[in-house]
Amino acid sequence: MKYNKEYFDHYTERRGTRSIKWDGCNKKFGVDPDVEMIPMWIADMDFKCPEEVIEAVTEKAREGIYGYSTREDSFFEAIAKWVEKRYLWKVEKDWIIFTPGVIPGFTVAIQTFTQPGDGIIVQTPVYYPFMDGVKNNGRTLVENVLIEKDGVYTMDFQDLEEKAKNPFNKLLILSNPHNPVGRCWTKEELERLGNICADNGVLVVSDEIHGDLIMEGYSHCAMSGISEKIKNNTITNYAPSKTFNLAGLQTAYTIIPNDSIREKFQKGLNANRVFNMNWFGPVALETAYEKCQGYVEALCEYLKENLDYMEAYIKEYIPQIKMIRPEGTYLVWLDFRKTGMTAEEIEDFVVNKAYIGADLGSWFGKPGEGFIRLNIACPRCILEKAMERLKNSFCEN
Numbered sequence: 001m002k003y004n005k006e007y008f009d010h011y012t013e014r015r016g017t018r019s020i021k022w023d024g025c026n027k028k029f030g031v032d033p034d035v036e037m038i039p040m041w042i043a044d045m046d047f048k049c050p051e052e053v054i055e056a057v058t059e060k061a062r063e064g065i066y067g068y069s070t071r072e073d074s075f076f077e078a079i080a081k082w083v084e085k086r087y088l089w090k091v092e093k094d095w096i097i098f099t100p101g102v103i104p105g106f107t108v109a110i111q112t113f114t115q116p117g118d119g120i121i122v123q124t125p126v127y128y129p130f131m132d133g134v135k136n137n138g139r140t141l142v143e144n145v146l147i148e149k150d151g152v153y154t155m156d157f158q159d160l161e162e163k164a165k166n167p168f169n170k171l172l173i174l175s176n177p178h179n180p181v182g183r184c185w186t187k188e189e190l191e192r193l194g195n196i197c198a199d200n201g202v203l204v205v206s207d208e209i210h211g212d213l214i215m216e217g218y219s220h221c222a223m224s225g226i227s228e229k230i231k232n233n234t235i236t237n238y239a240p241s242k243t244f245n246l247a248g249l250q251t252a253y254t255i256i257p258n259d260s261i262r263e264k265f266q267k268g269l270n271a272n273r274v275f276n277m278n279w280f281g282p283v284a285l286e287t288a289y290e291k292c293q294g295y296v297e298a299l300c301e302y303l304k305e306n307l308d309y310m311e312a313y314i315k316e317y318i319p320q321i322k323m324i325r326p327e328g329t330y331l332v333w334l335d336f337r338k339t340g341m342t343a344e345e346i347e348d349f350v351v352n353k354a355y356i357g358a359d360l361g362s363w364f365g366k367p368g369e370g371f372i373r374l375n376i377a378c379p380r381c382i383l384e385k386a387m388e389r390l391k392n393s394f395c396e397n
């Protein structure tokens with residue numbers, strides 16, 4: 001099928017579908033159930049997934065028995081081809097391990113390669129399940145805070161080097177591209193980080209789940225594709241879930257070129273018995289990766305237009321907030337610090353005045369305070385409504 005703007009402009013009612021983003025929104029934010037909130041939190045999209053995937057999953061559903069499934073070669077072949085074509089990284093099929101999600105991918109790595117109390121480095125403000133994974137497993141959270149200057153985020157390598165040199169710190173979880181600040185890290189930045197970690201015995205877990213959602217003028221650099229040294233010290237987690245809106249199918253994968261790291265990781269997965277595949281997931285992944293490249297291109301074009309619209313609107317009508325335009329991901333990091341409100345007041349304003357369900361800056365760690373993350377993977381009509389609500393809420397304030 002040929003994908004175009006109309007496909008993504010189409011509004012699909014998600015209320016009443018058991019969508020956590022929509023049906024779980026008011027409860028999550030403690031807002032009266034009668035209030036019509038605009039849900040722009042949690043990272044799934046309000047677009048239908050590709051038609052070819054819908055057809056393949058429907059056909060699979062018609063079989064009528066949803067038992068345990070085999071691990072077919074075609075699944076690993078489809079992944080290897082996608083990774084080589086999209087991220088220019090040639091991987092061997094044997095390096096690929098099925099996981100039921102990118103989150104289990106990094107939590108199993110935490111459990112397998114570190115001991116309780118060990119330090120794990122994350123680059124805050126960052127996707128909060130990284131921090132939950134560290135704390136829930138009794139490890140110590142070590143922050144390598146990103147540097148923000150005039151809305152541009154970079155890595156603090158001096159601080160990273162100091163932290164990597166400390167033998168107490170064993171692992172680093174990288175968000176590449178970065179959620180929530182939207183940076184597509186360059187090869188130079190990743191190489192520097194990768195070498196610092198490899199030289200100091202800090203294992204890197206690279207979360208590249210947003211690696212297909214790249215805006216014009218930028219590219220995704222696969223951490224492991226940089227050099228032999230980095231490849232041998234990196235675990236990479238991917239999934240088709242963000243790209244094709246398949247999060248509910250619990251299908252992801254981890255790529256580990258280093259044999260001994262891979263064997264240990266596999267044992268860690270086995271210890272938790274987290275290896276059964278979802279009945280529909282592999283069919284969806286193979287169809288998406290083999291037939292739906294055009295969907296990704298049209299999607300990124302639509303997201304770019306959403307960003308253009310939002311940037312222009314904010315500049316004209318809500319200049320007190322600053323939009324940090326993402327280079328990748330469909331997540332927009334908004335800086336509210338010039339509004340004069342405290343971090344708490346900002347979060348209360350967005351939730352209880354504008355009635356927008358958003359990921360609140362403080363969830364991403366202290367450096368996220370004063371910010372709000374909005375998910376703009378929605379038809380333009382929803383984004384327009386949200387922008388209008390924000391503007392009007394400021395007028396009434």
Ligand SMILES: Cc1ncc(COP(=O)(O)O)c(C=O)c1O
Nearest residue numbers: 043101102103127179209239252
């Ligand atoms: C950086 C990042 N990693 C992982 C996930 C979730 O992955 P999964 O649903 O495969 O566990 C998300 C979802 O928002 C994400 O943004």
